[in-house]
Amino acid sequence: MIQIAPSILAADFLHLEKDIQLINRCGDVIHLDVMDGTLVPNISFGFSVIDQVAKIATAPMDAHLMVVHPERWFEKLAKDGVQMCSFHWEAAGRLTSTFIERLHKLGLKAGVAINPDIPVTKLYPYIGKADYFLVMSVFAGFGGQKFIYESLDRVAALKAEIERRGAKALIEIDGGVYGENVRAVEEAGVDLAVAGSAVFGAPDPAAAIKALRGA
Numbered sequence: 001m002i003q004i005a006p007s008i009l010a011a012d013f014l015h016l017e018k019d020i021q022l023i024n025r026c027g028d029v030i031h032l033d034v035m036d037g038t039l040v041p042n043i044s045f046g047f048s049v050i051d052q053v054a055k056i057a058t059a060p061m062d063a064h065l066m067v068v069h070p071e072r073w074f075e076k077l078a079k080d081g082v083q084m085c086s087f088h089w090e091a092a093g094r095l096t097s098t099f100i101e102r103l104h105k106l107g108l109k110a111g112v113a114i115n116p117d118i119p120v121t122k123l124y125p126y127i128g129k130a131d132y133f134l135v136m137s138v139f140a141g142f143g144g145q146k147f148i149y150e151s152l153d154r155v156a157a158l159k160a161e162i163e164r165r166g167a168k169a170l171i172e173i174d175g176g177v178y179g180e181n182v183r184a185v186e187e188a189g190v191d192l193a194v195a196g197s198a199v200f201g202a203p204d205p206a207a208a209i210k211a212l213r214g215a
Contacts, residue, residue: 005029010196040141086111138175147176159189
């Protein structure tokens with residue numbers, strides 16, 4: 001069964017504790033979208049928010065670093081108790097393996113993310129090294145974008161390569177996931193789906209999580 005990671009980027013920041021407790025009860029993972037305004041054309045939030053979320057989080061926290069120097073923040077994320085951290089191949093380049101190793105030494109699961117315009121084959125060298133791969137199904141930077149359906153083919157290709165090598169790695173997808181496409185996402189091979197607007201824009205967010213999971 002696919003797991004659901006509600007993104008607090010779409011949560012009610014005036015009542016953030018309520019939404020974090022909702023994820024603790026009903027979700028699988030708390031997704032933290034961190035943007036620097038340089039790698040992506042937007043700024044979200046930083047440790048002033050993550051520090052507070054960490055105090056009440058019981059669900060695992062997954063930090064998606066959309067920043068140009070992700071390695072600067074690995075140690076701080078580990079101290080906050082974040083369990084999963086993904087960074088963009090576009091930011092890391094030839095240092096990707098080094099960053100994976102640094103995250104592992106800090107006790108975090110390491111993920112490598114790519115935008116829709118990056119060939120999925122760029123992730124193949126890190127199969128057997130990374131714990132998970134984050135395939136963006138919209139361009140990183142803004143919530144509420146329309147799902148790019150070609151992402152399903154990218155996920156399927158990555159899944160096939162992971163299985164061909166006999167490796168173990170989860171596939172996460174982020175962007176435009178709703179009830180209308182989540183089953184196709186799951187069938188393509190996604191293990192963990194990030195959902196923002198589909199959860200926090202719903203009249204009943206708890207029911208929305210359950211429906212997305214297919215439970």
